[in-house]
Amino acid sequence: MTPTKKREIDLSDFPPGTVTEYTTLVCLACIFDIFTRQLGLAPRTAFSEVKVHTPTIAELTSRGAQRPYFDSDEKHPHCPYCGSAKRWLARFDTYCIEGGRITDAPRRALIKKLPKAGAQFLIIEKKSDSRAVFFEWLDTLGLNLDFNDQNWLLEATRNYLERREPKTNWEETFDEVRAVRRSSRLAEGWERDGARLFLAPGLYCEALLTQYLVSRSHAHGGLTLEGRLTLMDLIRRLRYNGYLDQIGLTEREPGEVFEKLIDHLASTHDWSRATADSSSDRSKAANKSTKKAAKKAIKKSNKSRKGKTVSPEPEMTLTEPVKLHYIVDRRDFLEKAKSVYASYAP
Numbered sequence: 001m002t003p004t005k006k007r008e009i010d011l012s013d014f015p016p017g018t019v020t021e022y023t024t025l026v027c028l029a030c031i032f033d034i035f036t037r038q039l040g041l042a043p044r045t046a047f048s049e050v051k052v053h054t055p056t057i058a059e060l061t062s063r064g065a066q067r068p069y070f071d072s073d074e075k076h077p078h079c080p081y082c083g084s085a086k087r088w089l090a091r092f093d094t095y096c097i098e099g100g101r102i103t104d105a106p107r108r109a110l111i112k113k114l115p116k117a118g119a120q121f122l123i124i125e126k127k128s129d130s131r132a133v134f135f136e137w138l139d140t141l142g143l144n145l146d147f148n149d150q151n152w153l154l155e156a157t158r159n160y161l162e163r164r165e166p167k168t169n170w171e172e173t174f175d176e177v178r179a180v181r182r183s184s185r186l187a188e189g190w191e192r193d194g195a196r197l198f199l200a201p202g203l204y205c206e207a208l209l210t211q212y213l214v215s216r217s218h219a220h221g222g223l224t225l226e227g228r229l230t231l232m233d234l235i236r237r238l239r240y241n242g243y244l245d246q247i248g249l250t251e252r253e254p255g256e257v258f259e260k261l262i263d264h265l266a267s268t269h270d271w272s273r274a275t276a277d278s279s280s281d282r283s284k285a286a287n288k289s290t291k292k293a294a295k296k297a298i299k300k301s302n303k304s305r306k307g308k309t310v311s312p313e314p315e316m317t318l319t320e321p322v323k324l325h326y327i328v329d330r331r332d333f334l335e336k337a338k339s340v341y342a343s344y345a346p
Ligand SMILES: [Zn+2]
Pocket: 027, 028, 029, 030, 079, 080, 081, 082, 083, 084
C-alpha cells in the first residue's frame, strides 16, 4: 500500500481568481484498448505511446469530457465507458493561470520549482481575450456556488471583488458580513458598518451584474441582491445608479448595452492595462477602497456622438488579449500508466 503523497502544487502566491484548476480523469483501460485493439499495437508500443500522450487543453478543461476522459466527483469513481475501477484511472490536474502583471512573478517562480524530469509537467501557452477568460471565470464560479444557499449572493460578490481588486483581503473584509448594500456616501471603494458592507455605486452595480450573469442560467432572468431581475430591470437599475454614465456607455438598445457591459466588466480588473496606475494608491488605504482608474481610461475613448453618423462609430474595443498559461500535472498519469503496463507485460 502506498500512502497518498502530498502533491498539491502551492498556489498561495497567486491572487484569488487568477488560477483555475481543472481535474480530468482518464481511463487507462480505455486508452490501452484503443491502442491495442483498435490500432493493433503491441502492449509495449502502446505503453510508449500512452506515456507521451497528452490530452489537448480542450480535453483537459472542457465540462463535457469524452472517452477516454471523464469527470467525476465520486470518491471511488468508475470509468463510465468500460466500468474500470480505481487502479485503471489516472488524474490530470490542470492549472490555468491568467497571464499579466500580477501573476508573472509567482508563475515564473512556480514553474522554476516544478520537477523537470520525464515530462511530469507540461506548460502550454494559449492566447485568449478578456471576454473569454471572464466567461470561463463566471462558469467556474457558477459551478462552485450553491444557489440554494442564500449566501451565494455574498459569495458571488466576494468572488467578483477578489477578481477586481486582488490586493484587498476580501476574506477578512467579508468576515461576518450579513448584507451588501449600495453606499449613498462613497464615490468609490467600500466600507464596513457592523455586519453590513457598503459598496460605492460603481462596485455595487458590478456586483449586481456579476450576480445576474452567474445566475441567469439557473433562474429565469437573473437573481441579484435586488431580487430577480430581467435584463431590462437590470439595465434600468444600472442606469439609475449612474453606472452607465460612469463608464461612458451611451448606447440605448438593451442588447448593445448588455454586450458592452460584459466587455467592460471582463476587462475591469487590477492587472489589466486600463488600471495600470492604480496600484500605488492602494497600500495607504488600509481599510477603505481604492482608485478606479479604469473608468477614466474608458471614458476617454468613448465620447461617441449620437445621431447622423455616416460611417459606423468605432467600436469601443474593451476586449483585451490575455495570455493563458496552462500547467498540466502528468505525475499521476505516468505512475498509473506504468503500473497498468506492468500488469499487461509482467
Ligand atoms: Zn474505461
